[in-house]
Amino acid sequence: MTDTALHDAPDRGFWRAALRSPSFVAGELLTGLFVALALISFVWTPYDPAAQSIATRFRPLFDPAHFLGSDHFGRDTLSMIMVGARTSIAVAFVAVGIGIGLGVPLGLLAAANRGSLLDEVIMRANDLVFAFPALLIAIMITAISGPGAVNAIIAIGIFNIPVFARLARGAALTLWTREFVMAARVSGKGPVLISVEHILPNILNLLIVQGTIQFSLGILAEAALSYVGLGAQPPIPSWGKMLADAQTLISIAPHLALVPGFAIVLTVLGLNLMGDGLRDVLDPKLRRSRT
Amino acid sequence: MSVYLARRFVSLTLSLIVASFVVFFLLEIVPGDPASFMLGLNATPEAAANLRQALGLEGPPIERYFVWVLGLLQGEFGISYAYKVPVADLVADRLWVSLPLAIYALTLSTLIAFPVGIIAAAKRNSPADLGIMGATQLGVAVPNFWFAMLLVLFFAVTLRWFSAGGFPGWDEGFWISMKALTLPAIALALPQASILARVMRSSLLDTLSEDYVRSARAKGLSRRQALWRHALRNALIPVLTIIGLQFSFLLAGAIIIENVFFLPGLGRLVFQAITSRDLIVVKSVVMILVFAVILVTFIVDITYAIADPRLRRAR
Numbered sequence: 320m321t322d323t324a325l326h327d328a329p330d331r332g333f334w335r336a337a338l339r340s341p342s343f344v345a346g347e348l349l350t351g352l353f354v355a356l357a358l359i360s361f362v363w364t365p366y367d368p369a370a371q372s373i374a375t376r377f378r379p380l381f382d383p384a385h386f387l388g389s390d391h392f393g394r395d396t397l398s399m400i401m402v403g404a405r406t407s408i409a410v411a412f413v414a415v416g417i418g419i420g421l422g423v424p425l426g427l428l429a430a431a432n433r434g435s436l437l438d439e440v441i442m443r444a445n446d447l448v449f450a451f452p453a454l455l456i457a458i459m460i461t462a463i464s465g466p467g468a469v470n471a472i473i474a475i476g477i478f479n480i481p482v483f484a485r486l487a488r489g490a491a492l493t494l495w496t497r498e499f500v501m502a503a504r505v506s507g508k509g510p511v512l513i514s515v516e517h518i519l520p521n522i523l524n525l526l527i528v529q530g531t532i533q534f535s536l537g538i539l540a541e542a543a544l545s546y547v548g549l550g551a552q553p554p555i556p557s558w559g560k561m562l563a564d565a566q567t568l569i570s571i572a573p574h575l576a577l578v579p580g581f582a583i584v585l586t587v588l589g590l591n592l593m594g595d596g597l598r599d600v601l602d603p604k605l606r607r608s609r610t
Numbered sequence: 611m612s613v614y615l616a617r618r619f620v621s622l623t624l625s626l627i628v629a630s631f632v633v634f635f636l637l638e639i640v641p642g643d644p645a646s647f648m649l650g651l652n653a654t655p656e657a658a659a660n661l662r663q664a665l666g667l668e669g670p671p672i673e674r675y676f677v678w679v680l681g682l683l684q685g686e687f688g689i690s691y692a693y694k695v696p697v698a699d700l701v702a703d704r705l706w707v708s709l710p711l712a713i714y715a716l717t718l719s720t721l722i723a724f725p726v727g728i729i730a731a732a733k734r735n736s737p738a739d740l741g742i743m744g745a746t747q748l749g750v751a752v753p754n755f756w757f758a759m760l761l762v763l764f765f766a767v768t769l770r771w772f773s774a775g776g777f778p779g780w781d782e783g784f785w786i787s788m789k790a791l792t793l794p795a796i797a798l799a800l801p802q803a804s805i806l807a808r809v810m811r812s813s814l815l816d817t818l819s820e821d822y823v824r825s826a827r828a829k830g831l832s833r834r835q836a837l838w839r840h841a842l843r844n845a846l847i848p849v850l851t852i853i854g855l856q857f858s859f860l861l862a863g864a865i866i867i868e869n870v871f872f873l874p875g876l877g878r879l880v881f882q883a884i885t886s887r888d889l890i891v892v893k894s895v896v897m898i899l900v901f902a903v904i905l906v907t908f909i910v911d912i913t914y915a916i917a918d919p920r921l922r923r924a925r
Contacts, residue, residue, distance in 0.1 A: 450903045452862040570767045580756040587751035
């Protein structure tokens with residue numbers, strides 16, 4: 320049986336349409352810029368991001384030697400932003416991975432057993448996790464095992480699970496009533512096989528859109544956690560940590576607070592624009608009502 | 611309705627029981643003994659044992675769980691290990707900062723979002739709409755603590771209109787305290803207002819394309835009259851849900867903002883408690899915030915059902 324391709328599965332037309340959406344393209348360029356910065360930082364940064372140099376402290380923006388200036392230890396801001404991009408993107412990406420990896424199977428399982436006790440238990444457990452904002456989860460984890468990037472990932476990841484579980488369940492429920500699923504059941508496939516072969520490919524687009532949104536929320540959450548000291552610990556540079564350092568120096572070196580802030584805003588904006596563009600393509604009804 | 615209410619209430623109670631279980635036992639596995647931490651390195655084992663007794667740390671975990679929960683129900687949270695005063699008093703003091711801050715921010719966010727969202731929907735695709743949508747897109751992307759720092763830079767460091775942080779206390783006068791909460795409230799309100807304005811706009815656009823609005827227009831109402839008399843009230847239902855959800859997020863989000871402005875609220879309390887291993891305070895504050903979130907969700911569900919009777923059956 321290869322009937323997965325017979326209905327509205329994700330196709331190349333979807334991505335071609337996405338590339339015609341201006342907000343998707345703008346978002347992709349912005350996000351691409353920071354992903355590129357993060358990747359380049361593995362092989363090259365202008366300076367060692369941890370190298371301190373008292374002689375070149377508090378360099379302003381667009382200084383010939385330090386394009387984005389330098390901080391109170393003389394560390395190069397651009398180098399720290401590049402390596403910080405790595406932290407932000409890695410934390411948010413893995414956290415989305417946890418959300419999808421655990422949330423989607425749970426949602427599909429609940430939908431496959433809709434109305435059963437299992438469905439009820441899964442969804443109530445989701446409601447419960449939802450009652451713990453990511454910050455509270457992070458606070459509890461920190462109280463148990465101390466701060467760190469891994470704990471930030473776990474906290475944001477846990478927060479993502481119910482988001483994807485609800486989305487997957489909701490979308491899967493409508494698909495379970497469709498003819499092609501009936502056909503698969505008649506042909507003798509079990510609920511697990513149907514969920515994997517027929518339901519999952521059809522909710523993939525939806526998951527990608529939500530994934531971009533959760534990715535951007537993850538970047539914001541990582542920045543907030545490392546700002547209050549619950550995220551990545553020094554000497555690993557992170558945007559939130561840079562902002563926390565800049566806060567005490569804000570009256571003498573405001574650019575130190577501006578640069579990491581703009582990095583966060585532009586990355587999040589890029590991801591949100593990408594998400595919006597993808598959603599417009601996915602939902603033509605919405606697109607018509609907007610234009 | 612009463613069946614629906616009863617079901618929601620049972621679900622609320624269950625959620626609270628499970629949440630208290632999770633909070634208590636997660637923080638139970640924390641390494642380190644608070645008693646020896648409090649007494650320092652030179653403590654004799656007997657002194658530590660005595661203190662453990664006094665703090666209620668002896669006995670099987672399940673028994674201590676019930677003592678803790680029964681205490682919570684009576685407003686008795688135990689004694690703080692670090693401050694050596696009842697946790698309830700500490701929390702009550704701090705709540706008088708965090709709660710007004712959250713309410714202030716929610717009020718601001720609603721006052722901004724309503725007109726902005728309505729204008730954007732009423733003048734869809736106009737320059738005003740595009741400007742508003744662009745601004746809210748930016749507002750959603752700005753981290754509130756960074757926005758807070760920019761506010762400090764501009765209004766406190768440059769213009770010197772506000773102080774950069776701190777809280778004088780309500781005894782010093784209502785307006786002085788409100789002034790101290792103004793920048794934090796604006797910082798908290800901005801991202802929320804952006805989200806709310808977008809929800810308001812899209813919800814209003816949805817109702818504006820409904821048949822009953824077309825009927826109202828057909829019977830001779832102007833666009834504006836149809837919007838105010840028919841579309842707006844129906845568009846409010848999803849908006850109110852978001853406002854309810856935002857309140858709980860504002861309480862939690864205040865934790866970060868309180869750190870920017872050095873406000874003596876629940877957030878600062880919980881961070882100080884983590885560093886001083888004052889776990890009874892961490893437990894209680896986390897439980898209070900979770901309780902607030904669950905309770906607000908419950909109230910939103912109930913209001914929803916009152917506003918829209920169809921939902922009572924759907925669930």
